[in-house]
Amino acid sequence: MADPAIIRLPGIACRIDHVAVAAPGSQLVVDVAPGHGAPAQTAPYARCIMVAAGAINLTIGDGAERLGPGASRRIAAGQVHGFSVPGPGPARLLISAAAPAQAALVRALAALPPGAAWADVAALFRRHGHRLIYD
Numbered sequence: 001m002a003d004p005a006i007i008r009l010p011g012i013a014c015r016i017d018h019v020a021v022a023a024p025g026s027q028l029v030v031d032v033a034p035g036h037g038a039p040a041q042t043a044p045y046a047r048c049i050m051v052a053a054g055a056i057n058l059t060i061g062d063g064a065e066r067l068g069p070g071a072s073r074r075i076a077a078g079q080v081h082g083f084s085v086p087g088p089g090p091a092r093l094l095i096s097a098a099a100p101a102q103a104a105l106v107r108a109l110a111a112l113p114p115g116a117a118w119a120d121v122a123a124l125f126r127r128h129g130h131r132l133i134y135d
Contacts, residue, residue, distance in 0.1 A: 003012030012036055026103035027071045029093040032056075039118075040080050045127040047100035049083075054091030056083045080133060101128060 012032050032038075032054075041057065049058070050072035058067050060081045067073065075081045085091045095102075105128040113119055122132040 026097060030093040030095060032085045032091050033082055036086050037084030038082050040133040042078050042080055042084040042131045044077055045097055046077045047097045050071055050094045052092040052094055054089055056085055056091050058083045
């Protein structure tokens with residue numbers, strides 16, 4: 001992919017690293033600053049999240065655990081999940097899905113103007129079959 005889609009939200013940078021042609025899907029490289037993360041959410045397809053560097057506190061359903069480099073977890077379609085980066089340094093995640101919808105969502109998010117509000121992000125998530133969950 002010559003010009004990868006990139007999204008930047010406070011503390012998060014995400015790019016599409018690869019979109020498979022033979023088996024539609026995508027792999028996202030997500031760089032997250034300490035103290036930041038992704039709010040609780042659901043996706044209409046299964047994903048695999050792997051920590052390439054740093055550490056995250058991952059919540060899936062009612063369970064929570066800290067994952068370090070090399071650790072991975074599968075997240076089922078529709079399962080509530082979210083994560084935060086405890087620090088002291090950033091984390092790099094690889095998020096894979098055998099669903100072209102993940103790449104489409106990231107491309108749509110990349111089109112948001114710099115400094116977009118989380119409400120704008122939530123609206124895009126809904127349009128792509130995802131849901132952000134707020135306390």
